[in-house]
Amino acid sequence: MNDLLTVRPAGPSDAEDICGLLNAVDLIEIGRPETDLAEVNADLHHPDMDLARDSWLAFEGGRLVAYAMAWADSGPGRVDCHHYALPGHRAAAVRLLELVEVRAREFADGAPGASLRLQLNVEPTLDRDVLPGRGYRTVRRYQVMTRALDPAEAPPTPPAGLTLRPCDGDEAERRRAHALIEETFAEHFGHVDRPYEPWLDHIDGRGLDWSLVWIATLPELGDVGVMLTRDDRTSMGWVGHLGVAKAARGRGVGGFLLRHGFGAYAARGRSTMGLGVDTANETGALALYEAHGMEVHYAVDTWELTL
Known part of the structure; x- marks a missing residue:
């Protein structure tokens, strides 16, 4: 029974x-x-x-x-x-x-x-x-990818003219990071356009270490990239968002941000970095991560039921 x-x-x-x-x-x-x-x-x-x-x-x-x-x-x-x-x-x-x-x-x-x-x-x-x-039917597959970090990870060389700044200053910088994420993820499958305050709640951002969120800038284009990471997971450092503006894609901005994250988290004593990626992402994100040594940890399917 x-x-x-x-x-x-x-x-x-x-x-x-x-x-x-x-x-x-x-x-x-x-x-x-x-x-x-x-x-x-x-x-x-x-x-x-x-x-x-x-x-x-x-x-x-x-x-x-x-x-x-x-x-x-x-x-x-x-x-x-x-x-x-x-x-x-x-x-x-x-x-x-x-x-x-x-x-x-x-x-x-x-x-x-x-x-x-x-x-x-x-x-x-x-x-x-x-x-x-x-x-229900499956509509998308995502992979969680990880990479082991070397304690001696060398700081990456930025593309010509690119500068990087953390978002640990005033709230204006946090709002700028939010705007860049909304811009660079706007066409991604499943992306939801959220105003700043609801977005903070969605990412549990009120307790986020904003020194681990970076904005990339090019002289002729202004702010062109953003990477939001978090160090509050026991198992690994985590890249929540990595986005590059359309006008700056193909110029090494995404790869530089990723390598910068590897180095920053290695310096914090982390042994692993992880992120999630849509396997059908049209920006080539999966290939970028694979090219930088990230491997599949596990995969999940998105299931959808029409109501």
């Missing part, structure tokens, strides 16, 4: 249990735990998150076996969600999907072309037939 399935909303006090569940999934899917408690807390404390309506925990026999969360800050008709479940707990996984889909339709409110998206490892703990059986 199966253990009784119970479902309730998540609360801030559940953060450690949720983190443990996510790390158990990590261990199965990628071979090691890589979820930090700070990431979970950032989700649970997001100012726009109504945990009572938009989050779910599933328990079997008192054990947390699945977790889901839904949000709709990506524009009209677009709903996103987290969904994690331990293998062998299909009923719990399906029940949380049902609840997410109901909430997603409430969020969408009949908007034309409305959709729900979630990302799952290409070798997921969720039974492979569940999502296709509910009408």
